[in-house]
Amino acid sequence: MNQTVNISFEKALLKEIDKIAKKEHRSRSELIREAARSYIEKKAKWADIFALGENIAKNAKISQDDVFDEIRITRKNLKAS
Template structure:
């Protein structure tokens, strides 16, 4: 179910949004919805990384490889969904 909201944008930003939407043959709303989804997904991925770090603080010998392995794991989960 969709819900309508009112948002205000600076003129220059709205002009850019409209230009991109026109170039991609999409509505302004579609473009803004996609931007919101992308932002939320990006924030969720970073939060997962921060949570891993916070939960790993009890580990005495966390290595750079541990962090890299967790990043790879999160990226693989994202690709699978």
């Protein structure tokens, strides 16, 4: 079941949405629905990636400070070479 919502867009953004929708022979609503789905999927994938990284770091007993220290060392070595 679809639910209708009212949202506002800046004129320039709405113009871009309409331009793309027309080019792809789709409605504005279809384009915005797809954009919302894509955003939600991307956020979920990034959440999974961060959870995996946190799990690996926890198991390896690596802290955020360890990572920052390694980045500093690597950058220092790159500048020296």
